[in-house]
Amino acid sequence: MAAASRLEGMQTAQDLIICEHCDSVYRRRTLARGDVADCVVCGAVLERHQWIGVEGQFALVVTSAIVFLIANLSPIVTLGLSGMSSATTLWGAVIAMWRDGAQLVAFLTAMTLFFFPLSQIAIFGWVLWFARSGRRAPGFARAMWALVSIKPWSMIEVFMLGTLVAVVKAHTYFDVVPGAGIWAFGVLTLLITVFSSLDSRELWTVTREDPA
Amino acid sequence: MNAPPRGRDLGLMSCHVCRLVTAWTEEPHAVCPRCGSPLHARKTGSITRAWALLLAAALFYIPANVFPIMRTQSLSSKDDNTILSGIVELWRAGSPGLAVIVFTASIIVPMLKFIILGYLLVSVQRSSGFVSRQRTKLYRFVELVGYWSMLDVFVVAILSALVHFKILSRVEPLPGVVYFGVVVVLTMLSAMSFDPRLIWDNRKTSQ
Ligand SMILES: [Zn+2]
Ligand SMILES: [Zn+2]
Numbered sequence: 408m409a410a411a412s413r414l415e416g417m418q419t420a421q422d423l424i425i426c427e428h429c430d431s432v433y434r435r436r437t438l439a440r441g442d443v444a445d446c447v448v449c450g451a452v453l454e455r456h457q458w459i460g461v462e463g464q465f466a467l468v469v470t471s472a473i474v475f476l477i478a479n480l481s482p483i484v485t486l487g488l489s490g491m492s493s494a495t496t497l498w499g500a501v502i503a504m505w506r507d508g509a510q511l512v513a514f515l516t517a518m519t520l521f522f523f524p525l526s527q528i529a530i531f532g533w534v535l536w537f538a539r540s541g542r543r544a545p546g547f548a549r550a551m552w553a554l555v556s557i558k559p560w561s562m563i564e565v566f567m568l569g570t571l572v573a574v575v576k577a578h579t580y581f582d583v584v585p586g587a588g589i590w591a592f593g594v595l596t597l598l599i600t601v602f603s604s605l606d607s608r609e610l611w612t613v614t615r616e617d618p619a
Numbered sequence: 620m621n622a623p624p625r626g627r628d629l630g631l632m633s634c635h636v637c638r639l640v641t642a643w644t645e646e647p648h649a650v651c652p653r654c655g656s657p658l659h660a661r662k663t664g665s666i667t668r669a670w671a672l673l674l675a676a677a678l679f680y681i682p683a684n685v686f687p688i689m690r691t692q693s694l695s696s697k698d699d700n701t702i703l704s705g706i707v708e709l710w711r712a713g714s715p716g717l718a719v720i721v722f723t724a725s726i727i728v729p730m731l732k733f734i735i736l737g738y739l740l741v742s743v744q745r746s747s748g749f750v751s752r753q754r755t756k757l758y759r760f761v762e763l764v765g766y767w768s769m770l771d772v773f774v775v776a777i778l779s780a781l782v783h784f785k786i787l788s789r790v791e792p793l794p795g796v797v798y799f800g801v802v803v804v805l806t807m808l809s810a811m812s813f814d815p816r817l818i819w820d821n822r823k824t825s826q
Contacts, residue, residue: 576778
């Protein structure tokens with residue numbers, strides 16, 4: 408256990424921040440509202456002012472959970488053709504791909520539009536619930552790792568644009584009636600834009616280990 | 620204004636999960652004292668991994684474009700569309716704006732990813748010190764736009780689920796869409812494997 412004992416005495420510097428794209432070292436600044444600290448060497452974003460507090464972020468996550476539920480349960484669009492009609496939900500799209508021989512695409516769709524976004528909402532909600540009182544949730548480190556890893560694989564925004572393209576394509580031959588699902592995905596896209604202006608890793612600095 | 624010091628020169632590095640700054644270590648089993656994630660000064664096997672994934676993506680890109688991605692069937696006709704012919708159809712149907720968006724997401728973005736990642740990898744292997752800042756910006760661009768290429772895959776998924784009017788009218792996915800989905804995932808993995816800090820390490824000349 409030589410490595411472990413060496414790390415016990417490892418020096419850490421809470422007031423420093425290193426640019427992830429070019430390795431430049433900076434001292435953390437106190438950011439004012441709307442401030443974004445950029446790396447002067449490579450132009451990457453170093454840190455952002457957390458313009459929504461923990462309480463507000465928690466409220467946004469709860470909102471996202473409700474909207475996500477609606478987005479998954481309601482039809483996205485309904486098509487009409489000579490008296491017949493056909494509607495689909497997100498899961499309808501997954502099942503159609505699975506049944507028609509594109510299982511890999513069905514899997515990708517289910518992961519990037521359902522499981523990853525759902526995990527993000529659930530995990531973020533979990534850590535924020537505890538962070539409201541400045542505590543770290545049980546499994547905090549694992550949860551924070553999961554949030555960082557999942558982030559690039561959540562593709563709600565792309566699906567939103569894809570739905571618009573599909574609607575326009577179908578419009579040539581069918582009567583198209585937008586359903587509640589499409590509005591819910593639109594709202595989710597807006598919420599994602601808000602979340603992407605925040606950095607969840609800041610929770611490491613605003614929470615403390617439970618004294619117990 | 621003086622350039623700030625680099626972590627490697629100060630003997631510092633940071634955790635990629637929680638960003639805590641620690642002393643530099645090349646110990647392979649080192650873990651972050653705050654969050655317990657494995658610590659790597661640089662992404663491991665970055666160049667090899669990024670190249671392998673990029674080449675695999677380029678290989679799958681051929682069937683993704685050659686094979687049709689979607690079949691539109693009606694009583695009188697059967698129409699198979701590739702990515703490109705689907706875009707042409709969208710243009711002709713009177714939605715040039717959307718045609719441009721789909722063309723950008725499905726053709727231009729994957730092409731740019733191949734060109735930019737290939738260029739970044741070659742330039743890093745040659746220890747180039749040329750326009751490092753711009754190259755880092757190119758990397759961020761690839762990271763930012765990468766997943767938008769899934770657009771066409773989702774379009775096919777939605778249409779396949781929606782257009783289901785028995786023999787009257789039907790849309791089905793075809794193998795091209797599977798290859799295309801694989802290309803998007805592989806290029807994303809390739810971009811994630813690349814470590815942009817390599818652009819700034821070992822530069823023979825600095826501008
Ligand atoms: Zn930088
Ligand atoms: Zn850490």
